[in-house]
Amino acid sequence: MKKKANANQTRNRKIAPDPIKMKYYEMQFDAAEGLSFEERLEMLRQVGKEADSKFQIEYKKLQDWFKAYDQLNLLSFSFYYFMTNRTGYDEEAVTGALEFPPFYQELMQAFALTLPRTYTAKPFSKDVEQFRGNFKLVGELTRLKYFNLPDTVATLDEVYTHQLRTQMMAQTTAVRNWSYEHQMQRTTLSLADKIKESFIAVHGFDPGVFLQTLYDMCGIVQERINEHRRKTVKFVRAKNHTRVFLTYESLFPVFRGDQEARAIMWDGCNRDLKQLKSATSCR
DSSP, X not given: OHHHHHHHHHHHSOOOOOOOOOOOOOOOOGGGTTOOHHHHHHHHHHHHHHHHHHHHHHHHHHHHXXXXXOHHHHHHHHHHHHSOOOTTOOHHHHXXXXXXXXXXXXXXXXXXXXXXXXXXXXXXXXGHHHHHHHHHHHHHHXXXXXXXXXXXXXXXHHHHHHHHHHHHHHHTSSXXXXXXXXHHHHHHHHHHHHTHHHHHHHHSSOHHHHHHXXXXXXXXXXXXHHHHHHHHHHHHTOSSHHHXXXXXXXXXXXXXXXXXXXXHHHHHTTTOHXXXXXXXXXX
């Protein structure tokens, strides 16, 4: 019986898909054959200039999305449909790439914070693919525009130096970085200390104090989010609608409804427990 039970457990266990098998290729750039180093540099610069020109146009199109649609609608839609996967599934390991990287969401948050709120209930579903395509195009142009090497880059060693710097810029475009949060905080505070005197002379305040204030604010917000999540989990785990109401009202500073008010809301959710939990989470 024990062997049979172990066999059933093994058979029922979900097996994660195999990671993608990457192949290695050797590429030759015959288009640059016979060209001098200076001519090759000019070719790279031309690619970068064209990408930078297109980037200005496409970047403006991204802003237009946040003027045509409600920012919160775009943010929540993108997170739910573009960035969530089933438990245990690693998109990057399986497919070799992320179709909608996290820094896209961070760029969207920046647009939402810097533009006036657009209150509209206009449906978004018909424009989803065009919206996602605009972000992918901007991401590709961002990578290519770094080929617009400055005139000061004239030797191979200078190309390598510039390439390293631009790769670091490209891979740390958003908040995410190559290392852990506490390491990046230490690094940025150290850099801020080195430019403190010049920064104060221009802007009138200490960059280290400014950065530390931002880090402290993020920590406070993160703790509030975690606390809200812990409370939400408690009523989401409730087994019936009565426990959902009681748990929710005991955890949050909301009006405590009577039996009649609860019955109206329960009927409004079609007496569906999942709908009730979803509606309560959005209140």
